[in-house]
Amino acid sequence: MEFKLEAHRIVSISLGKIYSARGQRGGLKLHKNLLVSLVLRSARQVYLSEPGCPPEPPPAAAAGHPEEEQPPPRSAAWAAEEPPPPPPGEQEDMETGNVASLISIFGSSFSGLLSKEPKGRRRPPLDGGEAAAGTAPAEAAAEPGQICCDEPVLRTLNPWSTAIVAF
Amino acid sequence: MEGERICEVDSGDGLGADIISTVEFNHTGELLATGDKGGRVVIFQREPESKNEPYNQGEYNVYSTFQSHEPEFDYLKSLEIEEKINKIKWLPQQNAAHSLLSTNDKTIKLWKITERDKRPEGYNLKDEEGKLKDLSTVTSLQVPVLKPMDLMVEVTPRRIFANGHTYHVNSISVNSDCETYMSADDLRINLWHLAITDRSFNIVDIKPANMEDLTEVITASEFHPHHCNLFVYSSSKGSLRLCDMRASALCDKHSKLYEEPEDPSNRSFFSEIISSVSDVKFSHSGRYMLTRDYLTVKVWDLNMETKPVETYQVHDYLRSKLCSLYENDCIFDKFECAWNGSDSVIMTGAYNNFFRMFDRNTKRDVTLEASRESSKPRAILKPRRVCVGGKRRKDDISVDSLDFTKKILHTAWHPTENIIAIAATNNLYIFQDKVNSEMH
Numbered sequence: 001m002e003f004k005l006e007a008h009r010i011v012s013i014s015l016g017k018i019y020s021a022r023g024q025r026g027g028l029k030l031h032k033n034l035l036v037s038l039v040l041r042s043a044r045q046v047y048l049s050e051p052g053c054p055p056e057p058p059p060a061a062a063a064g065h066p067e068e069e070q071p072p073p074r075s076a077a078w079a080a081e082e083p084p085p086p087p088p089g090e091q092e093d094m095e096t097g098n099v100a101s102l103i104s105i106f107g108s109s110f111s112g113l114l115s116k117e118p119k120g121r122r123r124p125p126l127d128g129g130e131a132a133a134g135t136a137p138a139e140a141a142a143e144p145g146q147i148c149c150d151e152p153v154l155r156t157l158n159p160w161s162t163a164i165v166a167f
Numbered sequence: 168m169e170g171e172r173i174c175e176v177d178s179g180d181g182l183g184a185d186i187i188s189t190v191e192f193n194h195t196g197e198l199l200a201t202g203d204k205g206g207r208v209v210i211f212q213r214e215p216e217s218k219n220e221p222y223n224q225g226e227y228n229v230y231s232t233f234q235s236h237e238p239e240f241d242y243l244k245s246l247e248i249e250e251k252i253n254k255i256k257w258l259p260q261q262n263a264a265h266s267l268l269s270t271n272d273k274t275i276k277l278w279k280i281t282e283r284d285k286r287p288e289g290y291n292l293k294d295e296e297g298k299l300k301d302l303s304t305v306t307s308l309q310v311p312v313l314k315p316m317d318l319m320v321e322v323t324p325r326r327i328f329a330n331g332h333t334y335h336v337n338s339i340s341v342n343s344d345c346e347t348y349m350s351a352d353d354l355r356i357n358l359w360h361l362a363i364t365d366r367s368f369n370i371v372d373i374k375p376a377n378m379e380d381l382t383e384v385i386t387a388s389e390f391h392p393h394h395c396n397l398f399v400y401s402s403s404k405g406s407l408r409l410c411d412m413r414a415s416a417l418c419d420k421h422s423k424l425y426e427e428p429e430d431p432s433n434r435s436f437f438s439e440i441i442s443s444v445s446d447v448k449f450s451h452s453g454r455y456m457l458t459r460d461y462l463t464v465k466v467w468d469l470n471m472e473t474k475p476v477e478t479y480q481v482h483d484y485l486r487s488k489l490c491s492l493y494e495n496d497c498i499f500d501k502f503e504c505a506w507n508g509s510d511s512v513i514m515t516g517a518y519n520n521f522f523r524m525f526d527r528n529t530k531r532d533v534t535l536e537a538s539r540e541s542s543k544p545r546a547i548l549k550p551r552r553v554c555v556g557g558k559r560r561k562d563d564i565s566v567d568s569l570d571f572t573k574k575i576l577h578t579a580w581h582p583t584e585n586i587i588a589i590a591a592t593n594n595l596y597i598f599q600d601k602v603n604s605e606m607h
Contacts, residue, residue, distance in 0.1 A: 006490070010436055013494055026249035026272060027241075030334055030353045031384045031403055032499050035440045038382075039493070042436050 007047040014040040187590035189577055193257040193265065196581040199227055199588055200267055201595055202252025206236040208269055210280065211597075225586065227597050231280060231320040236271040248273050254339050258361070261345070266325070268348060272335040275350055277326035277361065285313040331357050331367050338387045344395040351388040351400060358412075370418045371400060371410065386501075387447045397422075399449070399456060405442035407456060407467065425456070425467050427474045437489040437498060445501035450510040451582075457513055459504040462486060464515050464525065479525045479532065482517050484555045484566050497571050505580045505587075516575025519564065520591045521551060537575060537589045537596040548598065 017036050021028055184205030191200050199211040212230035239248040249272055258266040258277075265280040289311040294300050334352035341348045349358050349370065356371035375381055383404045391397035396412045408421035429438060441461035448457045455476075456467045462483055465475035481502075485492060492498040497518075504515040516522045517534075525532045534551045554563040577590040585600035 007436075010490070010493070017496075025247050026251075026335075027244070027246040031337075031386065031443075034381060034384060034403065035443065035499070038439050039436055042439075046436075 004047055007043040010043040011040060011047065014043065183593075185593045187577060187593060187595060188251050188253060189255050190579040190588050190590050190595070191255045191257060191267075192579050192581055192588065193267075194259055194582060196583060196586065198230065198257070198265060199579070199597070200255045200257065201588075201590065202235065202255050202269055203593075204249075204251045206234055206238070206250030206252060206271065208233055208235045208252060208255065208267075208278070211595075225599055231322055233278070233322045235269045235276060235278065236274065239273075253336060256339050256341050256348070258341055259345050268339055268341065270336050270339050270350065273329070273332055275328040275331075275336070275339060275359070276324050277328070279323050279325045281321050281323075283319045283321060284315060284317075286316045287311040288314045326361065326364050328359055328364050328367070331359070337385070338389070340388060340390045340398070342390045342395050343393055347395075349388060349390065349398060351385050353384040356385065356388055356398075356400060356418075368416070370412065370416070372417065372419060386444050389447055389449055391453055392449050392451060393453045399447055401444035401447040401458060403443040404439070405444055405460060407444070407447060407458065409469065423469070423472050425472045425475075427465075433486070435489060437493055440493070440498050441489065446503040448504055448506060450506050451508060452510055455510065457504050457506060459502050459515055461498060461500075461502075464504050464513055466513070466527070477527060479513070479523075481515055481523055482553070484553060488566070492571075495571065497574075500574055500576060502574075502576050503578060505578050507580050507585070508583045514578055514580060514587065516578050516589070518571050518574050519569040520573040520575060521553075522575045522578060522589055535598075537591045537594075537598075538573075539594075 014036050018033060018040075021033055021036075184203065185207075186204040187201050188204055189200075189202040192198070193200070197213050199213075201209050201211075203209075209229060210231045211227040214226045214228060216225070235252055236250040238250045240246070241248055251271055252269050253272065254268075254270050256268045258268065260266075263281070267278050267280070269276055269278060288295065289309050291305060291309060291311075292300055292302075328350070331350060332352040332355070334354050336350050336352050339348060339350045346362075347358055347360050349356055350367075351357075351371075354372065354374040355369055357367040358370045359367040371385070373383070373385065383402045383406075386401045386403055388398060388400035391399070397409060398412070398418075399407055399409050401407050405426065407425035409423040409425070410418035411422045412418060414420075414422060429442070444458045444460050446457075446459045449455070450457065454469060456469065458465050458467065458475075459481075462485060463481055464479045466477040468476045489498060502516050504513060506513055511528055512524055512526050514522060514524045520537045521534050522537060523532060523534050534553070535548045536551050549562075552560065552563045553569070554560070554565055559565070573592065575589055575591055579588045581587070587598050589596040589598065
C-alpha cells in the first residue's frame, strides 16, 4: 500500500515535470524528459499491478484540485478501455483522480491540447501508455507548442496517452 | 592533498547569467577558459614565475573576456536557443595564436586569440590619429617603425559551425589529428573538419525510426587521446560504446560495449536515472576511461567490457533520498569528472560546494570544500566529512544540512601540475598543491 501511495505521488510529480518542461527556455530537454517518462512508466506499472489498493481515491495531484469524482458514464468508458483490469472500482478511482488533476492543471481547455490521433496510436492502452510515455519527449521535440485538435477526443483515448500526448 | 586558494572571480550581478557552465585548461595549462550561462567566455592566464615575488607565482589573472554566443530564436519551432556555453575545448597550439571551440545547444564556434603588443608608427600619409595629412607638409619619406604598446588581446570568430544539430549539443571533442573534431547531441554525433563549416559527416545516429521506441540518448562523447580513429560515447542507460571510424563510415555498430549489470538489490523507481552517465573522459594514457553517474565514478579498462575496474562512491548517503532529489530536480544534475596529469588521482564535484578526490594507488579519498568562508587567500584546505548517523565529529556536516543549491558540476585539472579549477555556481576557485607540485 505504501508503494502504491509513493507510486502515485511519483506519477503526479512526473506529470508536473513534463508539464513545466513545456515553458522552459531553450526548448524541451529530450534527455530529462525521457528519464521522467521512464520513471512515470515504472511508477504507473507499480500502481496498477500492486494488489490491495486503498478503497478511497488517491490524493489529488500537485494542483490540489478538490474534485475527485467524475460523471460515471465517462469513467466507465475509460475503465472499459483498460485491459488487464484491477477491480473496476479501483481502476475508476485512479483514473478519475488523475484525470481530475490533469484537468485542473490545464483548465477547461484541456481537450484543445490533444493532437489528432495518428495511425497506430489506438493500441491496447497498456502498450499505448508505455509507447506514449516514450512519445512525450519525441512529440514535443518534433512539434513543441503546437498540438490542436478538431474535436474532443478525451472520452475515447486512454487517459495516459491523453496526458502525455498533450505535452 | 593540501591546497591554497589562488583566486576567486565573481561578477556577482546575481541574475544567473554568470553561472559558470564549463571549465577547461589548455594543453600547457598556461590558459584556463570558462564559459557561462550568459554566453560569455573568460580566459585566465597564469602569471609566469618571478624571483621578485615568489608568492605570486602561479596566479591566474583575467586575460580576455568575450561574448561567444547570443540567444537566438528558431522561428520554425518557436523555440528559444539558449546562449549558455555547454563546452569549451582548446585546439593544440600550432603558432603564436591560441584557438578554442565553444558551443551552445546548437552552434559551435572556432575562436582565435591573438596578442598585439606593437603597433606601427610614422606613416607618411596619416598622422598619429589616423587622419590624412595635408600633403604640402610632407617633405620627406620615412619608413614606419614598430613601437611597443600595451598588450592587447584580440579574439575573433574564425569559423561558425551551424545547422548541424537538431537536438541539444552536449559535448565536443578535438581529434588527435588536429584537423577534425566531433560534436554530439542527444541522438547523433557529427564529424567536422576544422576548416569546413558548410558540411559535416554524421558518424553515429541512434534515433529510432519511431520516436515512440526511444529508450536511450547520448550523454557525452570523446575522441581517444592518441588513436585518431577511436572515440567513445556514453548513454543515459549507463553504457559506453567505443567506436572505430576505420570499421565503417557510420559507427552505429560499436566495436566494444562497456556495461555493468545492474545490482538488483539497489533497484528503485530511479535506478535508470542514477545510472545515466553524465561525463566520460579518457585517461591521459589512453588505457582507461572515467565515467560519472549520479552516485559514483568508475574507471573502465578499455580491454574489459564486462565491468569497471574501479568504482568509487561519491555520495552514497544520497541513495536513500532519491525521491526528494527527484522532486527538486537535483537527480538530473550532470556532474563532470577529471583525471590528474599522471592518471593517479580522479576528481569530481558534489553538493554543498564539496568536491571529492580519489587516489587510485593508495585508495584514499578526500572531501574538500570550495567556499569563501573556508578559503581565505593562502589558506590550507581542510578535509570535510559528511556524517551519516553514528558518531559525529566536530565540523562534520549531516546529510540533512547539505545545501543542494551549491553544486560543483564543473572541475578541471592542470595537465601537468597539481593545480585544479573548481566552478562553484558563479565563482571560480583555483587551488594549488604547493607541497606536491610535481605530479606522481
